[in-house]
Amino acid sequence: MGNRDAHHHWLLCFVLFCLVIVSFGVHACFRWAIGPVNSIVRRDEFWPGRGIEVEEDFPDLSERNFWSGMFFDMSRAIFDRRVGIHKHSFWQAQAIHQSHASGLLFEYSVRHLEPNWSADTVDRREFDKVVNRKER
Numbered sequence: 001m002g003n004r005d006a007h008h009h010w011l012l013c014f015v016l017f018c019l020v021i022v023s024f025g026v027h028a029c030f031r032w033a034i035g036p037v038n039s040i041v042r043r044d045e046f047w048p049g050r051g052i053e054v055e056e057d058f059p060d061l062s063e064r065n066f067w068s069g070m071f072f073d074m075s076r077a078i079f080d081r082r083v084g085i086h087k088h089s090f091w092q093a094q095a096i097h098q099s100h101a102s103g104l105l106f107e108y109s110v111r112h113l114e115p116n117w118s119a120d121t122v123d124r125r126e127f128d129k130v131v132n133r134k135e136r
Helices: 003-032 061-079 092-111 122-130
Strands: none
């Protein structure tokens, strides 16, 4: 499989899982009431039959910032067993990966405009606390 094929395979996997992870994320946002939920999350807008075009579907930079952080924190919440049904664990690795990859996709789209930006996430705050010995 060439680089181009691997890239297309990754994009296809992302598109297939996207509706599930966005739906999961929307549910979690309203459950935890994190961030400016009502001004950013549009409950009735989903993408039936197509993938996400980040810049087109999320034209506002603050939306991309929000979703990037939400997806990163969602992967951590699945890892911490705060989200999902954990009686069975066959789904967790893929869900963590897809959520984290979604966060990276949104982060990448923000970094086109703000090269030094990174989402303020649970993992990054913990990293700074443990490794850099500083609180955010």
